[in-house]
Amino acid sequence: MKRLYGGIEAGGTKFVCMVATGPDDVVEEKRFPTASPEETIQQTNSFFAPYARRGELAALGIASFGPVDLNPASPTYGYITTTPKTDWNNVDLQGGVSRALELPVVLDTDVNAAALGEHYWTAENNLLDPFVYITVGTGIGVGVLANGRPVHGLVHIEAGHFAIPHDRQKDPFPGSCPYHGDCLEGLGSGTAIHRRWGKNAEALPDSHPAWELESEYIALALINLIYAYSPQRIVLGGGVSQHAGLHEIVRRKVQQGLNGYIQSPMLLKAIDEYIVPPSLGNRSGVLGAIAMAIDLVKS
């Protein structure tokens, strides 16, 4: 009976709920806007309740916006902690779902889940390690698998806030990060683009100088991720990165920045297969949550 898995992508603007056994066997999927914690968690639980009642669900995974407490030994494991969305501060997301549905629930960051989803469900990624997922959208987030598992640590990876070079003559914009000003996210996120140019990224034409600058910041992000992890593949996702032709420019700038220092055929010759868009489109996170639920049952 218990052959299905639940996946939740808990985002700051929308929630995605899914019942599935994998990308090719999605039983039901629902998207709704993120409201108050009580309302949103209740809506989530209502979606899964019929499946839980019928004993069809083995476990659930949550791919959550953050920061979240990922330490299983902590009394606030599975809580969203100190997010700028202040009504979600100190919300027990994992417990709110697991208690209502009486099911085992595992939680990770949205980006770690997306990394896992792309790794788990894509045959050509499955053996690649370390494996990096970076999303460039409103913010910049990074998830990483190393030695077979998502990387957790003191808190979680925050590579969106890398300190990177900022040429103020070329780009006088001071940066949009409330903590660091001109960190990577402060210079290269969708928020930074909107503040710098007064328009959303989608409204900027291909010929706009924004894209040259944006591709430089994304390339710096990838270069630092390559130095940090020596990943075997990088999935570059998120709304901003989907701009036509951006991947191609980023790849060239990564090669220029590395300047031949890392002697790997993947970087020198096959970079088109090395820096790739998500195979699962906008479902990497929720399908990663499904994979987390499967792994939880296995372990």
Added chain:
Amino acid sequence: MKRLYGGIEAGGTKFVCMVATGPDDVVEEKRFPTASPEETIQQTNSFFAPYARRGELAALGIASFGPVDLNPASPTYGYITTTPKTDWNNVDLQGGVSRALELPVVLDTDVNAAALGEHYWTAENNLLDPFVYITVGTGIGVGVLANGRPVHGLVHIEAGHFAIPHDRQKDPFPGSCPYHGDCLEGLGSGTAIHRRWGKNAEALPDSHPAWELESEYIALALINLIYAYSPQRIVLGGGVSQHAGLHEIVRRKVQQGLNGYIQSPMLLKAIDEYIVPPSLGNRSGVLGAIAMAIDLVKS
């Protein structure tokens, strides 16, 4: 009989060879300058030969300068590949030792080995994951354990070459890295210090402005490592970092740079226990090589 392990720290300027079962049971240790590959490998093998002949050695570990080929499936596994020390290009270090001594030999980077040594032999480090070792000396190198094991990937970690902010008004030095100019190593290594100030780091007094600048670059390195890995501890070693008081200044600058973004008591209150000098002094690498040999026999 086979109760001893061999450790080799293969450095660009010196080799350290050790027979031991751990830091408190070192049977013999020898240091000699690095010469030609043939001569140096022969000297290494001569050191271990009596132990091997008596059947006392179970395995050897090598902590090597690089770049090295760490891919066990590669025909050049265990080779030093394209080092600036050109006579060591394409040298089969692992094979040169294992064939002569007829023993199993495992090889990793000097910095991964140092990370392992500090992790394996230091009780308070042993459960911390991810675990980062950074050395700031002539060059800058980083080794990382994540999910219990050293991180290997496309090649190996090269976080010494992070792209970091460079304020050319404050520091007009263009950087010393032959590949990237003002990357982290180009700005913060012992080589950069020598070129910028015309003196070796050891010759610069505490009051010299070099130290303020150096602590900023090291802090930027640690900040990016914290964002990349969320490590549970960072060991900061290497000759330059041993300058009196430097660790303390670096810790403060790391806190300033993070600016409260990462809400962890380790960073906010206990940073003195978070960024620490090596427990094993200058033996982290060779004792890490001993730990690698022990792990090889176990596996």
